[in-house]
Amino acid sequence: MAKSLGPVKRKFSPWTDPSATPFIRFENVTKTYGDFTAVDNLTLDIYEREFFSLLGPSGCGKTTLMRMLAGFEEPTSGRILLQGQDLAGVPPYRRPTNMMFQSYALFPHMTVEKNIAFGLEQDGLQKADIKARVEEMLKLVKLEPFAKRKPAQLSGGQRQRVALARSLAKQPKVLLLDEPLGALDRKLREETQFELMDIQHTLGLTFLIVTHDQEEAMTVSDRIAVMDKGVIVQVATPAEIYEAPNCRYVADFIGDINILEGKVTAEGGAPVSPGHPPVMTLVSEGLQIAVEQECPAAVGDAVAFAVRPEKVRISLDQPADTAVNAAHGEVWDIGYLGDFSVFLVKLDDGRIIRAAQANVSRLVDRPITYGDKVWLKWPLDAGLVLTR
Incomplete structure (x- = not known):
């Protein structure tokens, strides 16, 4: 078994090393069902010990991709390699992978320990080895006191951990998780996400998870592949996906965001300060926007400006500079989410911009409320220009 990376896990980035060899490689993989293309000429590298997420809406091809790696489906064309070995024709039970399903698929008539031991018994291991x-x-998933119970006597979270233990018992090189937390409530799901990360760090295995939950993928992953209609739109770390999406689809799919259509009025000139990107300006229906960003767009190009709600400051007072990156409007709606509030501000031209504000005070009463006339303001580096 691979040795745990321990606390150095967050510095783990083999994908930045040109000499690193991929552990798993999807090479020009296509999967069709009649006239429908589920996966379209897809190439993807995953590295050993990564916690990698396939993220996308239902029907985007992410589960099909995982099932092909597991051996439950065969590619129509292309190759799938694991440690350099072409998996074509290798049956699922001969592959060094194991899958944990969303339904858990536990044997209801067996105890927890019998469920975990089942695969080991099928492989003919000695009783002493199986027991150990x-x-x-059981110790890994913290279920020692529940060893003699049956699945019906467990909570949803405990059944999920039994399924995880059973999947790991045979020491696979790759653990495949198909929407593993979908049946759990929000609080338990969040707790289990960190448990999964701890287990993956402890074992030093490669985890590949399929999910449509953006928050889940952002929490557990070293890298994320965002998929749409059988293709990968962007592969990057969670921070890069969130802060630097490469297109409108990714920007809109990951978290909340304001997207304003505009046109470039001036390309980047001299940097604001040494080491900073040049400032590009654009206009969006009269709203003047300046962005500190390297961007291939030219004057006159139609682009989109994207800025996250938490980067937009909302105030009753007019800011000192309203020439750029400032807008005036009326509070149209408010969402109180406990740790922060989201304000929907209707601009004077009718467009809606979201601004998020942390609730740092215990007071529920807010100084900004429905119908207030407010100003929105954001810094040069808060948003980005999207050309596609």
Whole structure:
């Protein structure tokens, strides 16, 4: 078994090393069902010990991609390699992978320890080895007191951990997780996400998770592949996906964002200060926007400006500079979410911009409320220009 990376995990980035060899490689993979193309000429590299997420809406091809790696589906064309070995024709039970399904698929008539031991017994391991391995897995998922219980006597979170232990018992090189937390409530799902990360760090295995939950992918992943209609739109770290989406689809799919259509009025000139990108300006229906960003757009090009709500400052007072990156409007609606509030501000031209503000005070009463005339303001580096 691979050695744990421990606390150095967050510095783990083999994808930035040109000499690093991919652990898993999807090479020009296409999967069709009649006239429908589920995966379209897709190439993707995943590295050993990564916690990698396939993220996208239902029907985008992410589960099909995982099932092809597991051996439950065969590519129509292209190759899938694991440690350099072409997996074509290798049946699922001969592959060094194991899959944890959303339904958990536990045997209801077996105890927790029997469920975990099932695959080991099928492989013909010695009883002493099976007992030791089951005890190790029970300890790993913190279920020692529940070893003699049956699935019906467990909570949803406990059943999820039994399924995880069973998937890990055979020591696969790759663990495949198909929407593994979808059946859990929000609080338990958040707790389990961190448990999964801790287990993956401890074992030093490669985890590949399929999910449509953006927050889940952002929490657990080293990298994320955002998929749409059978193709990968962007592969990057969670921070890069969120802060630097490469197109409108990714920007809009990941979290909340304001997207304003505009036209470039001036390309980047001299940098504001040494080491900073040049400032590009654009106009969006009269709204003057300046962006500190390297961008291939030219004067006159139609582009989109994207800025996250938490980067937009909202105030009752007019800011000192209203020439650029400032807008005036009326509070149209408010969403109180406990830790922060989201304000929907209707601009004078009728457009809606979202601004988020942390609730740092215990007071529920807010100084800004419905119908207030407010100003919105954001800095030069808060948003970005999208050309596609």
